[in-house]
Amino acid sequence: MNFSSKLLENAVAEFAKLPGVGQKTALRLVLHLLNREEQEVEDFGQAIITLKKEIRHCRNCHNISDTETCEICASPKRDTSLICVVEDARDVMAIENTAQYFGRYHVLGGLISPMDGIGPADLYIESLINRVREQEIKEVILALSPNMEGDTTIFYLYKKLKDFNIPITTIARGVAFGGELEYADEITLGRSIVTRVPYENAMMR
């Protein structure tokens, strides 16, 4: 594209590095910013720079945090005997939004993926095991994505954790609420029949 301005070209190139943002979208976003007040644009740029400079990761659960220990780990209202293991900070937010879980989290920082060269040592697995060993943990919930990397990671974690003799659970998989049976994929539908639950359990809360 012909920008006739190095400043513009530079800003568009930076935006186009974002995932799912092509040249045309980048240009639209940059021209939108150009029409905003200088202070607003300054705030936009600074918010991102400050975020990257000052963000920390909770030293207990590795979740994104403004402080050394995150709000969830520091809260006296959370059940400290429950650990929900997730891939990244986005999953923490997704589960928090359900308002159905009141324990703590453990953010792995990824999933085991030999294809991408990510092994157990690249993830916060050692610190998870230390937490289970040192803190009084009564259950570890493995809330990882139902794909190959997720299943591999669950299998690895299960082997590492099973000797602690505490329940290791995974989140339920099945046909989504509001989902129609005929549109569910065969594997999900098949597994949801095999792992069927008594009606009273399904209706519990």
Next chain:
Amino acid sequence: MNFSSKLLENAVAEFAKLPGVGQKTALRLVLHLLNREEQEVEDFGQAIITLKKEIRHCRNCHNISDTETCEICASPKRDTSLICVVEDARDVMAIENTAQYFGRYHVLGGLISPMDGIGPADLYIESLINRVREQEIKEVILALSPNMEGDTTIFYLYKKLKDFNIPITTIARGVAFGGELEYADEITLGRSIVTRVPYENAMMR
């Protein structure tokens, strides 16, 4: 959404102000930036702040420019007797990308839109008339979007410019190249029949 980090919440809120970017997309983009190197994120933020602070508008054609007079107006290769009137800088880039036009531009900065409270005085129309009066202009091409605001603006500009006794033209409208007749809308197809051109003209270049 529950962010558990003010820094993160702030950055996501800033991204979500961009057109077509919702909370979830904003979060995805911000988490992507968090995974990048600090220097890269700094470059991203600074590129936008610098753009807004240092960008200028060409004093001749009002196009976005790094200098007082834009590259196009300053170029000795351009035909200074042709002015192509466009809505904004994006249209300049779109036409430049065709590599079919070698005159100068005039960026109006918008279209007349009584619904949005934009009148002729809010646009660079006075300076266009001054250019036609003071520079040796042989043709004014009105390349505005084919919608109500575009047609209103074309009509207004035509009235203002017709007494200069130079050709006022508009870009051709019709069925797009590669477009199929049956999928063209009735108005476009209808107008393309009414404004049909001799085969030799259509083949010219």
